[in-house]
Amino acid sequence: MDLLTLLIIIPVLTIIGLVFCKDHKQVKIVAATGMSVQLLQCIYVVIAYLMERKAGNKAEMLFQKNYMWFDSLNIQYSIGVDGISVALILLTGIVIFTGIFASWNVTHLAKEFFISLILLSSGVFGFFISLDLFTMFLFYEIAVIPMYLLIGIWGSGPKEYSAMKLTLMLMGGSALLLVGLLGIYFHSSAGGSPLTFNILEIAKVSIPIEMQRFLFPCTFIGFGVLGALFPFHTWSPDGHASAPTAVSMLHAGVLMKLGGYGCFRIAMYLMPEAAHEMAWIFILLTGISVIYGALGAIMQKDLKYINAYSSVSHCGLVLFALLMMNETAFNGAILQMVSHGLMCALFFALIGMIYGRTKTRMINEMQGIMKVMPFLSVCYVIGGLASLGLPGLSGFVAEMTIFVGAFQHPDMFHRIATVIAIASIVVTAVYILRMVGRMFMGPLDNEQFQGLTDAVWHEKIATVALVVAIAGMGMAPLWLSDMIGNSLGPIMDQFSMLAP
Amino acid sequence: MNIESFLIMRHELMLTLAAVLMLIAELSFGKSEKSRIIPLAIFIFGAVTAVGFLPAPTGSLFGGMYQTSALIILMKNILNLGVFIVCLQSASWLKLPVNQDKGSEYFLLMISTLIGMNFMISAGDFLMFYLGLELATIPLTALAAYETYKMKSAESGIKLILSASLSSGITLFGISMIYGTTGSIYFNEVAPLITGDNLQVLGFLFFFTGLAFKISIVPFHLWTADVYEGAPVNITSYLSVVSKAAALFILIILMFTVFNALEVVATKVVYVTAILTMTVGNLFAIRQQNLKRFLAFSSIAQAGFIFLGVIGGPGLGITSVIYFILIYVFSNLGAFGVIAVISGKTGKENIPDYNGLYLTNPKLSLVMMLSLFSLAGIPPVAGFFGKFFLFAAAAQQGYYILVLIAVANAVISLYYYLLVVKAMFINKSEQPIEPIHSDGFARVGMVLCVLGMVVIGFASIIFDYIETLSRQL
Numbered sequence: 015m016d017l018l019t020l021l022i023i024i025p026v027l028t029i030i031g032l033v034f035c036k037d038h039k040q041v042k043i044v045a046a047t048g049m050s051v052q053l054l055q056c057i058y059v060v061i062a063y064l065m066e067r068k069a070g071n072k073a074e075m076l077f078q079k080n081y082m083w084f085d086s087l088n089i090q091y092s093i094g095v096d097g098i099s100v101a102l103i104l105l106t107g108i109v110i111f112t113g114i115f116a117s118w119n120v121t122h123l124a125k126e127f128f129i130s131l132i133l134l135s136s137g138v139f140g141f142f143i144s145l146d147l148f149t150m151f152l153f154y155e156i157a158v159i160p161m162y163l164l165i166g167i168w169g170s171g172p173k174e175y176s177a178m179k180l181t182l183m184l185m186g187g188s189a190l191l192l193v194g195l196l197g198i199y200f201h202s203s204a205g206g207s208p209l210t211f212n213i214l215e216i217a218k219v220s221i222p223i224e225m226q227r228f229l230f231p232c233t234f235i236g237f238g239v240l241g242a243l244f245p246f247h248t249w250s251p252d253g254h255a256s257a258p259t260a261v262s263m264l265h266a267g268v269l270m271k272l273g274g275y276g277c278f279r280i281a282m283y284l285m286p287e288a289a290h291e292m293a294w295i296f297i298l299l300t301g302i303s304v305i306y307g308a309l310g311a312i313m314q315k316d317l318k319y320i321n322a323y324s325s326v327s328h329c330g331l332v333l334f335a336l337l338m339m340n341e342t343a344f345n346g347a348i349l350q351m352v353s354h355g356l357m358c359a360l361f362f363a364l365i366g367m368i369y370g371r372t373k374t375r376m377i378n379e380m381q382g383i384m385k386v387m388p389f390l391s392v393c394y395v396i397g398g399l400a401s402l403g404l405p406g407l408s409g410f411v412a413e414m415t416i417f418v419g420a421f422q423h424p425d426m427f428h429r430i431a432t433v434i435a436i437a438s439i440v441v442t443a444v445y446i447l448r449m450v451g452r453m454f455m456g457p458l459d460n461e462q463f464q465g466l467t468d469a470v471w472h473e474k475i476a477t478v479a480l481v482v483a484i485a486g487m488g489m490a491p492l493w494l495s496d497m498i499g500n501s502l503g504p505i506m507d508q509f510s511m512l513a514p
Numbered sequence: 515m516n517i518e519s520f521l522i523m524r525h526e527l528m529l530t531l532a533a534v535l536m537l538i539a540e541l542s543f544g545k546s547e548k549s550r551i552i553p554l555a556i557f558i559f560g561a562v563t564a565v566g567f568l569p570a571p572t573g574s575l576f577g578g579m580y581q582t583s584a585l586i587i588l589m590k591n592i593l594n595l596g597v598f599i600v601c602l603q604s605a606s607w608l609k610l611p612v613n614q615d616k617g618s619e620y621f622l623l624m625i626s627t628l629i630g631m632n633f634m635i636s637a638g639d640f641l642m643f644y645l646g647l648e649l650a651t652i653p654l655t656a657l658a659a660y661e662t663y664k665m666k667s668a669e670s671g672i673k674l675i676l677s678a679s680l681s682s683g684i685t686l687f688g689i690s691m692i693y694g695t696t697g698s699i700y701f702n703e704v705a706p707l708i709t710g711d712n713l714q715v716l717g718f719l720f721f722f723t724g725l726a727f728k729i730s731i732v733p734f735h736l737w738t739a740d741v742y743e744g745a746p747v748n749i750t751s752y753l754s755v756v757s758k759a760a761a762l763f764i765l766i767i768l769m770f771t772v773f774n775a776l777e778v779v780a781t782k783v784v785y786v787t788a789i790l791t792m793t794v795g796n797l798f799a800i801r802q803q804n805l806k807r808f809l810a811f812s813s814i815a816q817a818g819f820i821f822l823g824v825i826g827g828p829g830l831g832i833t834s835v836i837y838f839i840l841i842y843v844f845s846n847l848g849a850f851g852v853i854a855v856i857s858g859k860t861g862k863e864n865i866p867d868y869n870g871l872y873l874t875n876p877k878l879s880l881v882m883m884l885s886l887f888s889l890a891g892i893p894p895v896a897g898f899f900g901k902f903f904l905f906a907a908a909a910q911q912g913y914y915i916l917v918l919i920a921v922a923n924a925v926i927s928l929y930y931y932l933l934v935v936k937a938m939f940i941n942k943s944e945q946p947i948e949p950i951h952s953d954g955f956a957r958v959g960m961v962l963c964v965l966g967m968v969v970i971g972f973a974s975i976i977f978d979y980i981e982t983l984s985r986q987l
Contacts, residue, residue, distance in 0.1 A: 083974050086830075166939065192917075196906055
């Protein structure tokens with residue numbers, strides 16, 4: 015069994031194990047074991063990848079495997095990873111692992127909950143390892159649909175509305191995407207060679223520019239919906255606010271990265287000419303995402319809404335950086351994906367834990383809760399500081415790289431866009447500090463909060479894992495950014511012909 | 515002509531034999547043990563279905579009136595499978611006291627319509643085609659009106675026979691024009707003489723309209739919802755799956771053989787009707803509360819999606835149509851199977867009645883959910899693969915706008931399928947449907963459907979097999 019397919023097989027085996035569980039204690043044990051093994055497997059993949067690179071393997075994708083699937087259409091199950099996908103696989107592994115511990119208290123239909131959650135994660139893993147557009151699309155859709163049930167059944171608030179809105183908007187995106195993928199497929203043949211869905215093969219072919227002008231927006235918007243591209247981001251605040259803790263974690267932490275990764279790996283990598291031509295439209299849109307998300311977060315009082323809007327802002331920054339189309343900005347975009355994934359997962363996990371105790375998510379109803387929950391509060395502050403880009407934590411590394419990359423463009427348009435995007439950092443600082451000040455500091459007036467307890471063991475596992483990852487990435491960013499940077503070479507070759 | 519050449523007609527002969535066996539068996543059962551015909555009939559039919567998959571000789575008979583090929587045999591097998599699942603699902607309904615002494619009639623009628631359909635797709639000339647069409651339709655009307663004690667059932671029978679006779683009249687009119695311009699009714703003689711003059715185009719349009727009634731293509735769909743609602747559940751599923759599939763099969767066969775020269779006209783017609791059918795079917799489905807009407811409109815929309823494959827032309831187009839129909843048989847019958855069980859035990863068939871179904875009947879809800887996801891085209895169930903290839907077929911011809919409209923419709927359809935999923939899994943109910951024990955036959959039927967939905971998608975060998983066969987058309 016090869017290294018990468020195991021990343022799908024472990025979740026599937028876990029799901030099969032879950033089906034046979036009798037009570038929800040067994041369910042939790044099976045889910046936690048399965049996802050711990052999965053996390054170890056992810057770490058092993060990273061180490062194996064680094065070893066292989068160190069040994070001098072210069073191939074674009076490592077651990078490649080191709081199996082023919084639908085022969086007549088040349089659809090293959092083909093897998094492989096480079097530094098970018100490995101980084102995101104590691105992120106997914108950490109988030110799903112912590113997600114299981116963060117949802118330790120789910121009792122209503124626990125078995126179904128964990129099955130849907132792990133099914134979702136298997137879709138994400140499959141997406142990141144695929145090199146074939148068809149399989150990629152298949153895994154993408156597998157990742158989207160369990161979300162409906164997860165939010166609809168275990169969510170809170172206007173959950174049915176949010177679940178429906180989220181599912182339909184994301185499926186609308188994937189509908190556009192499907193058109194784009196089919197278009198790419200039918201133009202993937204160069205000089206009589208068979209049509210192919212394989213990304214690496216298609217990259218060698220240059221798709222006619224007239225087709226690119228139609229297919230690029232389809233694909234970019236298709237993935238952009240998932241990456242919270244303005245004005246298609248409206249599913250995100252409602253969806254995240256209504257979703258149960260682990261689902262918000264996974265959704266904001268990982269699924270939204272699927273959008274960014276898809277925009278990068280499919281839309282831009284395969285159609286660089288159109289990407290270059292149309293970048294200005296999307297730079298405007300993502301610029302709006304960045305600022306609008308940050309301003310939206312200031313206006314909110316509900317913790318989940320604050321973080322949902324802040325996700326719109328941060329994910330907008332990912333797409334923004336990608337559209338800058340130079341090596342530094344690309345590197346920053348991927349770093350931002352990982353960093354935001356970890357931060358967001360930490361935030362949503364902590365919000366879930368705090369809400370479980372205080373029964374409210376309104377920041378004006380909480381005050382001084384650091385006195386009763388020092389552990390959770392400190393973790394929250396660390397997450398907040400990472401989010402506003404404090405040096406030493408992950409956010410700084412990512413945002414710094416992005417802005418350095420973006421500023422390399424000498425022309426006025428890019429400069430202004432960059433300056434506006436940088437302004438979002440200030441706004442972020444405002445809402446983070448205000449939130450932290452309101453909730454954690456000051457006297458503890460509310461008597462109901464007096465008897466609340468701090469984190470218990472499973473919550474500590476989840477938060478500590480995430481805090482360590484955030485701090486680790488902030489303190490020692492080099493190995494990660496090197497790993498990503500080394501893989502950007504072939505991608506930059508695609509764009510090199512555009513250089514003046 | 516020798517005896518062995520009759521083996522070319524093996525499917526039809528086996529079915530006729532089964533019908534005769536059923537008649538004899540009925541005579542031998544006493545008045546009180548009439549319901550013993552049910553397991554026997556299902557067993558016989560299962561055997562017929564299984565034998566159908568054995569390799570069979572191909573060729574033509576009766577001077578070219580009857581023809582068969584590996585592709586046509588595959589189509590017949592798909593129909594057989596569909597009917598077999600319908601039979602399994604009707605067992606418990608036939609055991610009801612009101613239907614008890616009519617069991618053999620039910621199976622006889624069903625087998626005769628199936629024989630008609632088989633002759634229809636195997637036709638080598640328009641005469642045989644028309645005979646098959648009528649043989650398929652008339653017993654079907656009797657089946658729709660089967661619950662003689664229900665007004666709605668009788669109404670549905672009348673509506674079906676009226677619209678069916680109108681549609682076959684139109685078809686005949688079209689055929690007469692083709693005959694008038696070519697002087698032949700044999701497909702292989704007509705084909706080279708089709709030059710695209712006006713009368714032939716008109717003839718094709720009438721012919722197409724007649725079949726469009728059967729497939730319930732918008733704007734010829736108006737009978738569908740009423741008939742589906744009034745007929746017994748199992749007949750509704752038969753109408754929406756088997757009868758529709760048969761009409762689609764003969765349509766694609768004729769479009770790419772006899773009417774191949776009219777491609778320009780045919781493409782325009784299919785293009786417009788595909789858009790109309792998907793959109794109208796979807797928009798009406800959103801408003802439905804009765805599950806049978808709901809699935810009626812959803813099946814109209816599905817026919818619109820199938821037309822994307824028809825427009826995709828020979829090769830990938832035909833392959834994707836047949837592949838999708840194969841998947842559609844399992845998906846739609848899965849959904850109808852659940853409805854049949856629940857409406858048989860409780861008489862409830864409205865969506866709000868299904869509130870909270872998962873808590874009381876988890877297995878039925880899961881089967882329903884898988885079927886609906888398959889209809890909506892959500893992986894990992896097979897519907898995803900089916901729809902993907904249909905869209906790919908249309909995209910291959912460069913109809914990207916059509917594909918865009920289709921995918922937008924797929925999202926709309928997802929909305930109403932999710933409404934049912936929401937009722938079962940999310941909504942709470944004061945009086946949920948009690949836990950239901952379905953009988954063994956219905957269970958076997960559902961297991962078959964689920965297996966079909968799970969396996970057909972991933973087993974690429976099936977798609978590739980259909981692809982090799984459809985190249986021979």
